[in-house]
Amino acid sequence: xxxxxxxxxxxxxxxxxxxxxxxxxxxxxxxxxxxxxxxxxxxxxxxxxxxxxxxxxxxxxxxxxxxxxxxxxxxxxxxxxxxxxxxxxxxxxxxxxxxxxxxxxxxxxxxxxxxxxxxxxxxxxxxxxxxxxxxxxxxxxxxxxxxxxxxxxxxxxxxxxxxxxxxxxxxxxxxxxxxxxxxxxxxxx
Amino acid sequence: xxxxxxxxxxxxxxxxxxxxxxxxxxxxxxxxxxxxxxxxxxxxxxxxxxxxxxxxxxxxxxxxxxxxxxxxxxxxxxxxxxxxxxxxxxxxxxxxxxxxxxxxxxxxxxxxxxxxxxxxxxxxxxxxxxxxxxxxxxxxxxxxxxxxxxxxxxxxxxxxxxxxxxxxxxxxxxxxxxxxxxxxxxxxx
Numbered sequence: 001x002x003x004x005x006x007x008x009x010x011x012x013x014x015x016x017x018x019x020x021x022x023x024x025x026x027x028x029x030x031x032x033x034x035x036x037x038x039x040x041x042x043x044x045x046x047x048x049x050x051x052x053x054x055x056x057x058x059x060x061x062x063x064x065x066x067x068x069x070x071x072x073x074x075x076x077x078x079x080x081x082x083x084x085x086x087x088x089x090x091x092x093x094x095x096x097x098x099x100x101x102x103x104x105x106x107x108x109x110x111x112x113x114x115x116x117x118x119x120x121x122x123x124x125x126x127x128x129x130x131x132x133x134x135x136x137x138x139x140x141x142x143x144x145x146x147x148x149x150x151x152x153x154x155x156x157x158x159x160x161x162x163x164x165x166x167x168x169x170x171x172x173x174x175x176x177x178x179x180x181x182x183x184x185x186x187x188x189x
Numbered sequence: 190x191x192x193x194x195x196x197x198x199x200x201x202x203x204x205x206x207x208x209x210x211x212x213x214x215x216x217x218x219x220x221x222x223x224x225x226x227x228x229x230x231x232x233x234x235x236x237x238x239x240x241x242x243x244x245x246x247x248x249x250x251x252x253x254x255x256x257x258x259x260x261x262x263x264x265x266x267x268x269x270x271x272x273x274x275x276x277x278x279x280x281x282x283x284x285x286x287x288x289x290x291x292x293x294x295x296x297x298x299x300x301x302x303x304x305x306x307x308x309x310x311x312x313x314x315x316x317x318x319x320x321x322x323x324x325x326x327x328x329x330x331x332x333x334x335x336x337x338x339x340x341x342x343x344x345x346x347x348x349x350x351x352x353x354x355x356x357x358x359x360x361x362x363x364x365x366x367x368x369x370x371x372x373x374x375x376x377x378x
Contacts, residue, residue, distance in 0.1 A: 006198070006200035008195055008196075008203075010194070012200075014197075039266065040265050042304060078229055078299075081366040082364070108269075108270035108272070110267075110273070115271055175271070
């Protein structure tokens, strides 16, 4: 969990303590007593499909995984729905407009306190371009997808299943839990 | 969003500011410069079904909605998967053991910065009892469900759909977005 040193409420020092009736240690302010909970974050994105079946991917201009390809996705913000988050991230990272469809995949990544949600979506026009967090944005057929340079496993697994199910003619939401990657244990997805 | 007054990193005062390349105001430390992001929280729970078709509900011993009925659910914790969170909450609130099945519903509640996930599940035995956050725990047939005293709309909508789909013989994951309740605008779900 993220390290907390000072109380966001009163500025005094905090300590790790087991609150009454709780089952895990929390950061608790030694002065004002406020308990500071920390919880997993949602990463939300889209699978933008153009009318010819190609999928839009972004090449990352930021860490982690600078230079690798991914679906447009990012941290869900307060005040928005999951679908709105997916559309916003697509607009920010690819300057692309999508109609968000059904939720397609959910991955739990407990080792980094994240849950990833990816939605099916229709790309509405071809006026896309790299946002500030992207080096390139491009459309790919299944065989063109750069499978060896996909940034995150939930994106790779979701795309693999997406193409497989599309060939079979129907999509079904799926969820999966991921353990830390064994090859590159760098605390990313 | 939650109010942040002092920097958790250095204890100095924070201010609301638009960071470079960002699209919304964040709490930023005026002294050390750390940006403190705030994001939606996941509420995760189970729909525990006994072998005779009855569903386990808990009557809340805590606010919000003290005294009303709900499915076992609560804030997802760091270090666990969504399915583990659903099983843990069921154990804590109802001392009940479940086998977690497929994700059944997702509700976005942007006005309180929450996403609710409810999983289908099998109740494994009848040795349940109220946890510290519950007044009562009981099994209900569809006609026995206390529809007028269900604590949260995502729980009510999920149970309605669950029984309807069960009658038709197949379950399908669904998601929905909720606007603030109009009848009792009390900033809860």
